[in-house]
Amino acid sequence: MKHFDVIVVGAGPAGSICALSLVRTGATVGIVDKSRFPRDKACGDVIGPKAVRILRSLGITRPESALEVSDVNIIGPGGSTVMLPSEQGLDYDGVGWSSPREIFDNHLLNYALESGAEFVNARVGTVALIDSGYEVALPDGRKLHSEYLVGADGAISTVAQSLELVDPSKFLLGFAVRTYLEATIELPTISLWEQPMGRLFPGYGWAFPSAGGRVNLGVGVGVGSNKRAGSIATKELEGYYHRLANAKVVSDGASPTQKLGGWLKMGTSGTTPGKGRALLVGDAAGLVNPLQGEGIAQAIASSVAAARVIEMGILDPAALYRRWIQENLLDYQKASSLLHRIAIANPRLALAAMKLLFNPVVSTRLDSAWGIFWNDLADGAGTIRGARPARLLTKALLKLDTAVEGLAPGLLEVN
Ligand SMILES: Cc1cc2nc3c(=O)[nH]c(=O)nc-3n(C[C@H](O)[C@H](O)[C@H](O)COP(=O)(O)OP(=O)(O)OC[C@H]3O[C@@H](n4cnc5c(N)ncnc54)[C@H](O)[C@@H]3O)c2cc1C
Structure with a gap:
């Protein structure tokens, strides 16, 4: 049975960045993916400003063919367009990349492999906690063993299911x-x-x-x-x-x-992001933005955090990692989940709210805050225009979340 310090299941952005960060600390890392790379992945292919900042801090360059993107046009239900400006904050530049995932994911994986991670091309069937760590079963009967396990295997994570970390309902x-x-x-x-x-x-x-x-x-x-x-x-x-x-x-x-x-x-829904020495990162942890579907930035941020926690060698890394998610990602995930659920359950109310937002008087005042909130850029925005209202909106929604659950649960019922 082949042994690694850490097995990372999944070689998307979360898995590759986690493997790269771990290898750089001196750990032996096996990265297992069912696909051969380069492989395609359904995506809008936009890598947001927060992701770009972290990638640059890890010494990862922009793929040669990638474009730079910043401002975004939004076309409303009545056909009018509002431009959401993208500005530089404290913790990010106002610029993202556009790169097909076939290129981008392969680019990141190459960094991990060139640093010393070992790629295993296999679909993981089950993972099990055994006395000495984790056992990962492959379809050809081989088994891999590790002290730590990282589930970076996407939204429908086998690792999460195997370790009973999810409730799909x-x-x-x-x-x-x-x-x-x-x-x-x-x-x-x-x-x-x-x-x-x-x-x-x-x-x-x-x-x-x-x-x-x-x-x-x-x-x-x-x-x-x-x-x-x-x-x-x-x-x-x-x-x-x-x-x-x-x-x-x-x-x-x-x-x-x-x-x-x-x-x-989205919204960390139905998912416990780790238990013992097994951690879920990226989509496996349910970290996609419930308003606009961005997930690469959170995949990368959570992977760096998971690697840091593993590097500490503490007894219960999952407890510390769960706290990191709570302190860094959970407020926005909860606040935006509430808006998402209200909009889906009340499509007429959602239409009325959107028409109001696209009113020129409203949109010229709120465009910056709208862009910052929608793209989860309030944390790390510093004092740029729109940052304060975006932060206040998050806080107000967190309060409303508690009130709605208790007083008006009907607002969230899909009819
Ligand atoms: C249509 C669409 C558009 C999107 N657009 C954007 C966008 O523009 N910008 C953005 O930031 N986000 C976007 N997202 C979300 C984004 O794709 C994800 O958040 C991101 O891919 C998460 O990275 P990850 O590494 O966690 O998971 P993934 O990229 O899904 O990688 C998981 C890897 O695990 C492997 N795997 C899965 N199961 C197993 C198994 N049992 N054994 C071995 N390997 C396994 C898969 O082959 C895959 O390579 C979009 C998503 C969709 C579906």
């Missing part, structure tokens, strides 16, 4: 599907739209500039824990593309062909 899930178009678009663009009977579509569409004269176009939908509702996103994609093309938001190009979808687990 409590998941707050999204499903999103993307395609590439041979087309161009100037700014990353997000669209919200009205459905029959005055309801807001329970998700949004995006069109992001991508490398090589392409546009990454997709639709995401919030489904709570009802996985069957995920098909709505796929059905909506074609119509969304035609609406954008008719409105000349994207230049003419071929209709979407190759579609790829994936799950997003």
Whole structure:
């Protein structure tokens, strides 16, 4: 049986950054993934400003073909557009990257492998806690052994299920599907739209500039824990593309062909992010932003934190790691989960609120705060315009969260 100090299951951004950080502390690390790399992954391909700052601090450079992106256009239900500015905060520059995941994830994995992590190409079936650590069973009968285990295996994590760290009935899930178009678009663009009977579509569409004269176009939908509702996103994609093309938001190009979808687990829902010497990072921990679906920044931040906690060699690293999540990520995850749930359960109320937000008088005053809150950039923003109201909104929503659960649970019931 092959032994490592740490086995990391999953070689997406979370797994590669965790493996890289651990190897740099002198640990022996096995990184196991069911896919051969480079591999594709459904994504809008935007790596946000917080992620970029952490990657740079780890000495990771921008992939050669990646574009820089910053301001975002949002098209509202009535067709008007608001530009959300992206500014430099204390802990991040106002710039993200756009890089196809096939390139980006391989880029990160190469850093981990060149530093000394060992790649094992296999689908992990089960993991088990045994006296001396963790045993990871592979389909060909081989077993791997380690003292610590990191589950970086995405939203539907085998590690989390094997170690009974999840309750799927409590998941707050999204499903999103993307395609590439041979087309161009100037700014990353997000669209919200009205459905029959005055309801807001329970998700949004995006069109992001991508490398090589392409546009990454997709639709995401919030489904709570009802996985069957995920098909709505796929059905909506074609119509969304035609609406954008008719409105000349994207230049003419071929209709979407190759579609790829994936799950997003948001708001830490139904998930305990670690137990004993096993830690969940990134999507496995359910850290996706419940408002806009970003998860790479949280995947990277949680992986660096998990590696630091493991490096300490303490008896119960999961307890310290859970505290890190609580202190650094949980307030926003809870506050934005509440907004997400209210919007999905009350599509008419959500439409009315959006129409108000897109009113020019309101949007010119709130654009910065809106961008900061929506993109979870209030922490580390310093004193830039919009940071204070975004922080106040988080606090107010946390108070409302307690009140709604106790006084008006009907507000969260999907009808
Ligand atoms: C359509 C879509 C669009 C998105 N757009 C964005 C965006 O623009 N920006 C953003 O920041 N986030 C976006 N997200 C979220 C983002 O993709 C995730 O948050 C991010 O990939 C999380 O990284 P991760 O390493 O935790 O998991 P993943 O990237 O999912 O990596 C998990 C890895 O684990 C491997 N694995 C899984 N199970 C096993 C197993 N049993 N054995 C071995 N290996 C296994 C998989 O092969 C995979 O390589 C989007 C998600 C979707 C679905």
